[in-house]
Amino acid sequence: MPSVMVRRNDEGKLLFYIAKKDLEEVITAVEHDTTDAWGGTVTLGDGETFYIDPISPPPAFPTTLRFRRVE
Amino acid sequence: MAAMTREETQNLIQEVLAVYPEKAKKDRAKHLMVNDQSLDVAKKCITSNRKSLPGVMTIRGCAYAGSRGVCWGPIKDMIHISHGPVGCGMYSTMGRRHYANGTTGVDIFTTINVTTDFQEKDIVFGGDKKLKASFDELEKLFPLAKGYTVQSECPVGLIGDDIESVSKVKTAEIGKTIVPVRCEGFRGVSQSLGHHIANDSIRDWVLPTRVGKDDGFTTTPYDVNILADYNIGGDIWPSRMLLEEIGLRVIAQIPGDGTLMEMEKSIHAKLNLLHCYRSMNYISRHMEETFGMPWMEYNLFGPTKIEQSLRAIAERFDDKIKDGVEAVLAKYKPQWQAVVDKYRPRLEGKKVMLYVGGLRPRHIIGAYEDLGMEVVGTGYEFAHNDDYDRTIKEMGGATLIYDDVTAYELDAFVKKIKPDLIGSGIKEKYQFQKMGFPFRQMHSWDYSGPYHGYDGFAIFARDMDMTLNNPCWKEIKAPWLRPSPAETQAA
Numbered sequence: 324m325p326s327v328m329v330r331r332n333d334e335g336k337l338l339f340y341i342a343k344k345d346l347e348e349v350i351t352a353v354e355h356d357t358t359d360a361w362g363g364t365v366t367l368g369d370g371e372t373f374y375i376d377p378i379s380p381p382p383a384f385p386t387t388l389r390f391r392r393v394e
Numbered sequence: 395m396a397a398m399t400r401e402e403t404q405n406l407i408q409e410v411l412a413v414y415p416e417k418a419k420k421d422r423a424k425h426l427m428v429n430d431q432s433l434d435v436a437k438k439c440i441t442s443n444r445k446s447l448p449g450v451m452t453i454r455g456c457a458y459a460g461s462r463g464v465c466w467g468p469i470k471d472m473i474h475i476s477h478g479p480v481g482c483g484m485y486s487t488m489g490r491r492h493y494a495n496g497t498t499g500v501d502i503f504t505t506i507n508v509t510t511d512f513q514e515k516d517i518v519f520g521g522d523k524k525l526k527a528s529f530d531e532l533e534k535l536f537p538l539a540k541g542y543t544v545q546s547e548c549p550v551g552l553i554g555d556d557i558e559s560v561s562k563v564k565t566a567e568i569g570k571t572i573v574p575v576r577c578e579g580f581r582g583v584s585q586s587l588g589h590h591i592a593n594d595s596i597r598d599w600v601l602p603t604r605v606g607k608d609d610g611f612t613t614t615p616y617d618v619n620i621l622a623d624y625n626i627g628g629d630i631w632p633s634r635m636l637l638e639e640i641g642l643r644v645i646a647q648i649p650g651d652g653t654l655m656e657m658e659k660s661i662h663a664k665l666n667l668l669h670c671y672r673s674m675n676y677i678s679r680h681m682e683e684t685f686g687m688p689w690m691e692y693n694l695f696g697p698t699k700i701e702q703s704l705r706a707i708a709e710r711f712d713d714k715i716k717d718g719v720e721a722v723l724a725k726y727k728p729q730w731q732a733v734v735d736k737y738r739p740r741l742e743g744k745k746v747m748l749y750v751g752g753l754r755p756r757h758i759i760g761a762y763e764d765l766g767m768e769v770v771g772t773g774y775e776f777a778h779n780d781d782y783d784r785t786i787k788e789m790g791g792a793t794l795i796y797d798d799v800t801a802y803e804l805d806a807f808v809k810k811i812k813p814d815l816i817g818s819g820i821k822e823k824y825q826f827q828k829m830g831f832p833f834r835q836m837h838s839w840d841y842s843g844p845y846h847g848y849d850g851f852a853i854f855a856r857d858m859d860m861t862l863n864n865p866c867w868k869e870i871k872a873p874w875l876r877p878s879p880a881e882t883q884a885a
């Protein structure tokens with residue numbers, strides 16, 4: 324369950340950052356991304372996927388969240 | 395030597411790796427790459443931030459050096475206690491040229507090396523008592539110090555001393571900020587983890603002091619912090635002058651020529667300007683999350699990058715700053731154009747190889763290009779993947795990139811590529827000078843500097859010319875090994 328900082332880059336895209344792993348990737352898809360929930364399966368630019376239970380209301384970014392790696 | 399093709403560079407890497415035993419070869423092969431600008435992420439091509447290979451020479455430092463020397467060292471009004479044996483402080487910090495304004499021993503303490511000087515009995519019975527005593531002694535010697543940091547060296551971690559509790563007790567007693575930093579040298583693979591630990595200690599022990607309190611500080615919409623400029627040779631001063639000239643107000647310099655109070659009030663800024671991404675991105679990310687303060691990287695080496703950076707900074711503000719930037723760019727154009735006109739003809743087309751620390755392997759490329767020079771190889775001592783992602787775009791195609799390069803590899807690359815100038819550290823300097831290569835120390839600016847901003851660019855250009863075109867390089871070869879005048883004429 325890595326602890327991940329999610330923030331927006333200059334283009335407004337969400338970035339997925341794991342300090343311990345030096346992993347900084349753009350989030351390309353989020354399963355639930357509506358006005359009342361954010362989360363579910365999250366796909367990164369390099370194809371990796373992570374999961375988080377949808378959060379409602381959606382969190383304000385940047386924020387640190389705990390994700391689960393999807394095998 | 396003419397530019398190499400991809401294949402030639404690849405062959406060179408193979409050739410250099412050939413002397414290693416199988417296992418070492420496999421390991422080192424991952425740290426060397428031929429640049430490919432079409433890539434977005436470096437991690438498929440280069441591995442970084444791994445343990446150095448035993449048996450070969452690395453020039454990395456330790457976590458203690460990263461914290462004591464790099465991140466905390468330049469904070470000038472605090473005394474940084476090297477907690478442990480006497481040697482570490484000398485070798486990691488005494489040669490670092492972070493300049494500071496003030497009077498040593500009264501309001502600045504950057505050049506003073508304080509250590510608890512562990513002896514055998516401290517290892518056996520613990521060093522807490524000694525640490526306590528050293529605070530009392532320092533309070534008497536330097537009553538004007540604003541605070542202390544305790545920088546642990548290896549033995550402190552090994553014997554498990556509780557420096558946090560000593561710090562708390564003493565903070566209560568003397569009423570000054572005391573920051574315990576758990577930066578024992580054996581942590582991590584290089585000084586890089588020391589930067590991270592130092593950032594975390596700023597986060598935990600310094601930034602919270604004013605949160606939620608009314609400290610009477612009046613803010614303006616143009617307040618910024620300069621982060622991770624270490625004021626090597628005075629670098630932060632021309633940077634700050636430029637930023638102030640475009641209309642911003644710099645409220646904190648962390649850590650170059652900075653103070654404890656600046657760090658505390660830095661939470662009021664509107665934007666963090668991050669110079670060395672590697673060593674202080676952690677605190678920028680933290681401040682963005684906690685205080686909603688955005689951060690951006692910038693680069694003030696050479697007129698091209700200055701222009702790009704200042705314009706990018708202005709994008710974050712209103713028209714006042716945007717106009718300020720245009721005015722500044724126009725004002726300094728004649729100044730830097732004169733520098734380029736003077737030095738470019740003397741330096742045009744020369745090849746440079748770099749091997750430095752956390753940001754310079756990519757940041758100074760622009761300044762060399764402004765002088766018509768080309769960087770043909772670059773590498774970092776302790777970078778991570780994200781640094782290489784940022785480097786790929788800066789470097790030309792088919793150039794060489796090396797991570798944590800060993801003394802042997804760098805030597806072999808230089809012999810093959812034959813650059814006109816090498817920029818690296820003190821540990822490489824004499825080796826290459828003796829081989830007859832013009833060399834500049836790019837960690838300490840070779841006792842020169844500053845190199846930031848327009849004023850710095852003039853010094854940079856002069857230094858490069860002075861080194862590269864110095865007649866001494868011709869004298870390095872023994873007279874009987876030089877080609878005879880007849881041969882030279884024939885050629």
Ligand code: SF4
Pocket residue numbers: 456457458459482486546547548549578579580
């Ligand atoms: S590795 Fe340990 S003993 Fe060596 S300089 Fe660093 S802190 Fe000191």
